[in-house]
Amino acid sequence: MFFERRWKNLLIGAMVGASCLAGVPASGAETPHGLQPAADMPYIPDLGGLRARTFKNQYGQVRHLAESVVVRQSKVEGGKAHVPAGGLFYISETKEDAAPFMRDPFFVLGEHAYLVDLKSHRNTVRDVKVAKREKVLVDKAGYRLWFDFSTDHYDKPYIQLALIAPSGHWPLEFTVSDQFAHMEEIRKLDMKDGLNPQLIEYYLDPDYWYGASKFTVKSNDFDKATFDSLEYPVIDEATFSLSRPWVLDVRQEDFRWYGTKRIYAFRHPEGFLVRVTDFSGDKVLGEKLIRPVTPQGYKDRDDAKDEYFLSIPEENMRVEIMVQPEYLKHSDFTPWSNDVPYGWTDGLLSFVIYDDLVTVRNGEPWPLDPRYRVGLEANLLTGKLQRLILENAEPFTLDDSSNSFDGPIKYSEVWNRPAFKLVASGFDDKTVSEYYVRDAFFQRTDNMVFDGKKGRRDIDLFVGRAPTLIPILEDSFLTRLSDKTYGIVVQGSHFTTHPQAMDNMAFNAPDPTAPFGGLLRGFNRTNVKNRRGDALVSAEGLVIRGSYVDWRNDRIVIPRAGLFYTSRNGRNVRALRGESFYMLGRKAWIATFQSATFVRKDFDLDFWKLQPEGSLHPIYWQDVPLGENNKMLRFTDRKFLDDRAMGLVNVVKYSGNNFGAPFLLAQNLDPTDPGTRYSVHPMFGEGSTWIIPEFVGDNYMRIKEFGTPIIQNIQYTYTEPKRVLLGVGESAGLGVGTVKVLAFDEAAGTVTVEIADKDGKAETRVLGPLDEHARNLLPQHQDIVNRLQLVVGPLNDRVMAEMDIEKPFEDGKAALWTYVNLLYLENEKPLPTDSRFMVRSDVCGHCYQLNELLFDNSEEIVLDRNNPRYDGPKGADGKPIFSIVVDNFDGEMIHAWHIETVVRGRVFKSDNLAFNPRNNVDVLMGVNGTTEGFLRANMLERSAYQEYWRVGLHEHAKRGLDAWMAHKFQ
C-alpha cells in the first residue's frame, strides 16, 4: 500500500503542479521581495522561541499573533548556501491589525509588546505595466503586482491580480477590467423579486476599492495590463512598548507617583493638562493638554492623534488617559471576558503610561543590529500595522566552515541576544544535508532536509505559524497537500460526548480535519480542449460532509446532502464552444442550458455569530437563502473604518465553498470625502451578482436588493459533436434522422436549417443572425445561444444543430455542429441514472454558465455492521463511480475505511482513511476547485498537521484563549 505511492506522487506533481509552475517566474529577480520560498520548502509549524498566541486588546478585541522565520530564494552552489539580501527574514504578524490607542499586542522577537504609535502614508504608484503571470516590482520597498490570470465574458477580458507585500503576503485577489459596464449602472435595472431573465450587461469596474487601498486599471487585455494607479498604505514608523503599561487612576488637580516622577492632571474644558515632573515637583519634564482616549478609530489619524498623548522620549515614557473598565475585563490582563460590546459603558479615567519604548522605521536598520533592516507592512484594508519584518540587509553564505548565521538581536529582560540562528552543514557541491533553526532559548527544529540521501539544493524554509504562510503557499499548496510520500494524512478525531449532527449539510463545509485523498483512479482529472483549442482542467471529486458516529445505535450516519459527487472544470462550461466535462466518469459535451437571474429584495441580514453549544459544537443560524438550494448570503466579518461599520459578506455555494472573495459593504466611505481615509463602494457588483445595501451596521444589514444567476437545466451528450459543411439543399445524417440546410445568407449571418426525424417529420428554423450584435453577447448570453441552435426530438433523445460561431461559412457552405443523444439534466430533480441522488448544478455567479455538476444524497445514509458499503451515484452504465467501504468500526470509533473505484475491471482502493481513529467519514477526494476551496480554508492547519504526521507526533495541545477559539471553529 504505502510503497506504491511514490509513482503516484510523481503523477500528482506532474498534473497538479503543472498548473502551478506557470506562476513561479517573476521579474525583478534582483530582490526576493514579494517572492515566495521554493514550492517544496520544509514547513515546521512549531519552534518554542517563535510564539503563536491569541490575546485581546484593551477593548476585548481578539488579536491572533504569530512569529515566523522564513528563508526564500536561496540556493546551494559550490558547496555554499547563498542567501540574497532580504532572503532571510523574521516576521511578526497579527491576523487582524494593530493601531495606536488600542493597546494592541504585538510580538517583537519573542517579547510581548504593545503598539503605541504609527506614522503612515498612502503610497501612489502610477503607470504600472504588468503581463500575465508576472510579479512586477512596483516600488523600492519591494511591493509587487501579480497578474494571476485572465478570463473573459462576451470574449472581453477581465483580469485577476494581487498586490504582494515584500514579505510575500497578499490579502486577496481583486478583479478589474476597463471593458465592461460599471457597477453603479446596476441601480438602473428594474428587476422583480424572484426569477428574472439573464442580464444583458456584464458589470465590472476598472477600479477596486479596498479600504485603505485602491487599484485602478487604465487598460487591459488578456495578457497584459496597465494600471493608472496603485494606491496602498505604507507605514513609515512604529513605536512599541516592550512592557505592560502602568495604569493609575487620574486624580484631578493632584498628582500620582510614577516611580520617582509625579504626574499631575489639571482639568480643562477640553481635557486634562498633564504635567510630568521630577520627584520634588519642581522640574517639569513634560506638559501637554491631552484628551481622554476612547475607542473611536478616527483618533489615530495623523491630524488628530496628537491631542491624545504626551510623549517624553528623553524619559522613555508616553502618557495617555483612557476609560479603564472597573475590572479590566476584556483586556489580556485578566483571563475571562464577557460580552460587553466594543467600548466601555462605564469605568474610571486612568493614566496609561507606556515605557520601554522602541521606535523602528521602515527600511532602516533594526536598532540593535544593523545587519537587519526593518520592514513595516500595513493591512491593505485598514492601513494599520499588520507585519513587522526584519530581513538581512546584505547577502550571506553558509558553508561547512562557517555554518551558522545569527538572526537579529532581540530585546530581552535578561540579555539581548540573537533571536534565532540559522544553521546549515553537510554541504557538497550542489546540496546540503542538514539545516535547521535554533531559537533564542537554544531550542531547534528538526533537520529540514527530509530526504537525507537526496539532500536539498536550497535552504528555503518557513518556521512558525504566521498567516503569511497561506498566500506564500498559494502556488504550491495543492501539490504539497496531495503529496503522498507519507501516505494520505489522516488526523485523528476529537471525540466528544455528543456527536455533531446536522439534518441537512447543504451550504456547509466538511470537517476541517477531513482527510484529503488527492487523486484516485476513477476520479478523472485531465485537460479537455474546446473548439478554440483552449485547454481546461476537468476534474471529478467526492466530498463527504457532516457525517458522524451515532454511537447510541452503533452506526455511522451521513446526513442529507452529506455526500456529493462533484465535477468541475478550470472555469465555467460554455455552450457553442464544444466544451466538455466529466459526468460520472465519462466525458460529456455540453449542448445548451437554461439560466435565470434570481433577485431578492428588502431583507435583513444578521452578523454571522458562530457560537458553540454545550458540547462545543459550533452552531449558527443567520444564513439567508437566495433561491432554492442556489446560494446563501452570509455576513461573516465586520470592521470599523474611521468608525463607519464595514461588513464582509460571502455568497456561499451549495457545496459549502465561498463564491470568490468576501464582498466589502459600507456606507459613507467615499474617497472624495476628506473626512475619511478609506474607500469602500456603497454597493457590490461583479459580473451578474450584486448587492445593494440599504443600511450597513456592525451587527446587521438591511439589503435593498440582491441578485445572482441561477441555473435551471442543461442538455449534454456523451457523443462527441461533429462538424458538417452543408450547401443549400444538402443534408447529413443526424442520429436516426437528417439535418438539411435550406438556405443561408453569409452577409446577414443566418442559416435556415431543417431537422427531420426518421418518419420524415421535420422542424425548420432560421439560425442567427450571427451579426455584430450577437457576437457582442457570445458565448454567454443564452438568448443568443438559443438563437443559433435548433433542438428537436423527445426529451433525453434529442438532436441538435448549431452554427459554428468561429467559422460559420466555409467554401460556400454553412458550417454546423451536430449533436445527437442529448440528455436532459434538471436542477433540483433526481439524477436520471440514480434516483438516490439529486442534481444540484452550480452556476457561475459571473456569467450564468454551468460551473459545477453536483449530485448529493437526498436521504440519510446509514453505515453499520450490516451495511458497511455504500455505492456512490451510478452512471449511464449502471455502475457506481465509487463506493464507500467501512472496514473496521467498533460502534464508537472508525478504525479503517476506504473509498473504492473500479476502472476497466480493476479495483482501486484509497489508503485507510481512518489511519488514526475517526468519528466521522468526512473526506475530500479528487482535486478540483471544490476540494481546493475546502483545503484553502484551512491550509495552515493542514500543513502543520502534515509535519506532525511525518514524524508520528501528536499536535500540541492548545491552551487558554487559543483552546477556546479552537473549540469554536473546529
Added chain:
Amino acid sequence: MSQTPYIYEDRRRSFLSCCYSFQEVLPGLLAMFFIAIFSNNLAGVPNPFTLENLFRYLDAVIGPINGQPLFQILNSNFVWNPFLLGLIIGNTFGVHDSWKRGLSYIHKLMPLGIIMLAPHFVFGHATKAGWAMIIFAFVIMVLTAQFTIWLGRRMGVDDRHAGDIAGALATGDPHVTAILMPMLKAKGGQVINALACVLLFGLIASFLLPLVGQLVGMKDEAFGLLSILGIGNTGQMYNAAFGYSYEAGRWAHYLEPVRHVIMPAGFLYVFFVLFLRSRINPDDPEIHATRPHKAVPLFVIIFIVCWILAQFHVFKEPAHLAIFEMVKWDFSLAAAALGLSLPLREIAQWGLRGFAITCIAGTARIVVLVAAIMAAVHFNWLTF
C-alpha cells in the same frame, strides 16, 4: 498488655477507621502531591514548572532523534518523572518519619490506578490489523513471558523480580513493572531494577534493530511490526521504526494498538502463572511472588471486570480520556511515594542478573521474531 485494641475501638466510626488519621498522613500526602505537580502537567494544575516541561525543553534543545524526542526514547512519562524526582529527593535529603504513613498510600493508589487503566485497553482498536496479526502478537507475548520466567528460575533470580521483567518485556511496556508490583507483591527495588533493565535493553535495541533489519533486508511494514513486538516501549519502538524508514514508522503507528490492547493479557498471564505456582507449591521457600495473597486480589478482579466492560464500550472515548487524566494523577502520586521510599541500594541490591535475563530473553525474542516475521511475510500468513 498494649491498650491499642481499646484505642482502636474507641476511635472506630466506620471501616475507614482502620486508616491512619488525616493528620498522620498529611505530611506524606503533601510530599507526594508536590512532587506530582512539579513532575507532570496534571489536569487542573496549570503549573509550567514541571519536570515534564523541562524534559520537553531539553528535547527541543537537543533536537529530535529519528524524529522522536530524546526523553521519550528514554521513556520519560507520568510514572517515570515523579519517581525520578522522588528518588532524588529521598536519596539526597532523606525522608522524615512523619512522611512515611502518608507514603504508605501507594498501596491504595497502585491498585486504584490499575483499575482505572482498564478503559485504556479496548480490543476493538486492534482488529483493524486483522486477527492473524493479533494472534501472532499474542503468541509472541506469551512465549516471551514464559521464557523469561523460566530463564529467571534457571538463573536464580527472585521470582518477583523475574516476574516483573517478564511482564514488562512481554508486553513491551516497562511500566508493567509498576502494575505488577501490587499483584506480585514485588519490592520497590525489584520493580525499579526491572524497569531499568527493560528500559536499557529497549534503548540499545532501538538503535541496533534498524541494523538488523537492513542486514536481513526487511520490508518497511515488516520492520514496523518487528519494532513493535521486538521492543514495544513506545518511544523506543518509534525510534527504531523511524530510524529504519518513514514507512516503517508509519506502520509502527498503525500496528501499535495490537501490542497495546493485549497488554493486560500479558501482565495477567504473568500474575496467574506465578499465583498458581505459589498455590501449587505453598511451602517452597524460593517462591515469593504473590505469596501474601490468600486469593486473587479484589482489585485484579475489578480490573478484569472493568476490562471486559471496556470491550463493550461502556466507557466512551471522552470518558476514557477523563479517566486517563485521573490515572495520571494516581500514578504520579504513587510513583512519587515509591521514589521517596526507595534507597538506591535497594535497587542495586538486586544486581545485574535481571539485566542479563532481559538481554537474553529480549535478544532471543528478536531472533525468533525476525525469523517468524520473514517467514510469515514470505508465506503470506501476515498481510499488511
